[in-house]
Amino acid sequence: MSRREYLKNQKQKGRRLIGVFPAHYPREILWAFNSxxxxxxxxxxxxxxxxxxxxxxxxxxxxxxxxxxxxxKGDMLDGFLFPHTCDSIQNMASIVYDYLGVGKPCYFFYHPKAPYRPSSRRYYLEQLKSLVSRLERDLGPMDENELRRRVEQGHHLASILREIYDARRRGGLSASNADFYRMIRQGEYLHPDDFIPLLEDFLKASRGGDGKGPGVILSGVLPNPPEILNLLDELGVRVVDDDLLCCGRRIPMHTTMAQDPFEALVDSYFAMPPCTTKDSPLKGRVDYLLEKIAASKAKGVIFYLVKFCEPEWFDVPCMAEAVKEAGAAVLTVDVDLNQGLSGQLTTRIEAFVEMIGRQQEA
Ligand code: SF4
Structure with a gap:
């Protein structure tokens, strides 16, 4: 079923559809509202x-x-949610809400930016509760037991994702790079009741890769254009891990089920990997990436960057330097989304793969 058909189907089942812009937001709260x-x-x-x-x-x-x-194209949506990700999303939120007048509810979510203090936890908790009361005005009261159930489901989902990422890191997943991200990215619109069984089947069916071929890590916002993944597959390169905003950076590194579901959501937020959109200190990001390189024995890092993404670009020079000092190779690609692969980009990726292939043999 295509994404559009799936969403239409969900709407027919009585779920409200909320269009959510990148990147961090408490999806469990939307699930609890049957959205x-x-x-x-x-x-x-x-x-x-x-x-x-x-x-x-x-x-x-x-x-x-x-x-x-x-x-x-968003006409079937019942509202929009704009997390405070970066200045660009913030500006778009203002264009949409203040000037275009979309005639649908618009919700805003302001998560805390680092450095974190004890007050950051309190602030985040207040933001969660304020989002709930804003949603309650349009959607009716939220059932706290349902929120607890959805938070537990979110934890379960995160644990399966961690298992899939671990298996891939250890070379124990047979899925191609393209298939891996096609699967993971379905979580951008599937309901957890549907996504969890799909992931479980995927893990079962893909266990047991041969771990052959040089490994690379992807860092950036999202794996688009996807043709890069196909090319890496053709060249026999395994993506062994990622530091991508739309994928690995949204999986909490650990989860604990606090008594209060709001507290559990706060714990999950602060257990996410470091991220440019949360103003995480550069050192934390560098350490996190170097740990990934060491754990996966990756031969290189591809900074898979969206053109004009300021938050990411600010960190790349120092990150790339640290990766090289750690003995891994670096390739930086600067892409527009959905633009396919140019001949020049193909040549650069092939040259990079040849270089890490030589290191692998040495
Ligand atoms: S790609 Fe970068 S600049 Fe664009 S919305 Fe995402 S974080 Fe913001």
Whole structure:
């Protein structure tokens, strides 16, 4: 079933659909309201109207998100949620809410930015409760038992994702790079009742890779254009781990089920890996990436960057330097979403793979 058909089907079942822009938000709260977050990262659209509202140096995540609204492709959605991810998303939220007048409820979510203090936990807790009361105005009262159930389900989902990532890191997953991310990214719109069994089947069916071929780690926002993954597959390169905002960076490193579901959500938020969109200190990000390289024995890191993504680009020079000092190779690619692979990019990736292949043999 296509994403559109699935969402239509969910709506027929009585679930409300909330279009969610990147990246961090408490999806368990939406589930508890019998709502389904449909994340908007890289819809396959041609940019027609968005350029008239945005500066030319805005990332294509924002351009495509706005384009989706302008082309009316989000008409089946019942509302939008804008997390405070970066200035670009913030500006788009203002264009959509203040100027376009989409005629649907718009929700805003302001998560804390590092450095974290004890007050950051209190602040996050207040933001969660404020989102709940805003949603209650439109959707009716939330059942706290249902929230608890959905938080437990979120923990279960995170533990399966960690298991899949661990198996891949150890070379024990047979899925291709393209299939891996096709599966993981379905979590951007599938309800957990459907996504969890799908992931469990995927893990069962993919256990037992041969761990052959040089390993690389992807760092950046999202694995688009996906043709890069296909090319890595063709070249026999295994993606062994990632530091991608839409994938690994949203899986809590550990979870504990606090008595209070709100407290459990706070614990999960602060257990997420370091991230540019949370202003995590550079040292934390470098250490996190170096640990991944050591654990997976990766030969290189591909910084898979979206053009004009300021939060990511600020950190890349220091991150790349640290990776090289640790003895791994670096490739930085700067892409527009859904643009396929240029001949030049193909050549650069092939040269990079040849280099890490030589290191692997040495
Ligand atoms: S790609 Fe970067 S700049 Fe664009 S929305 Fe995502 S974090 Fe913000």
């Amino acid at each position: 389904l977050p449909a994340e908007i990262w890289d819809p396959p659209l041609d940019i027609e109207g968005a350029n008239a509202h945005l500066q030319p140096y805005i990332c294509s995540v924002v351009k495509l998100g706005l384009e989706l609204i302008l082309q009316g």
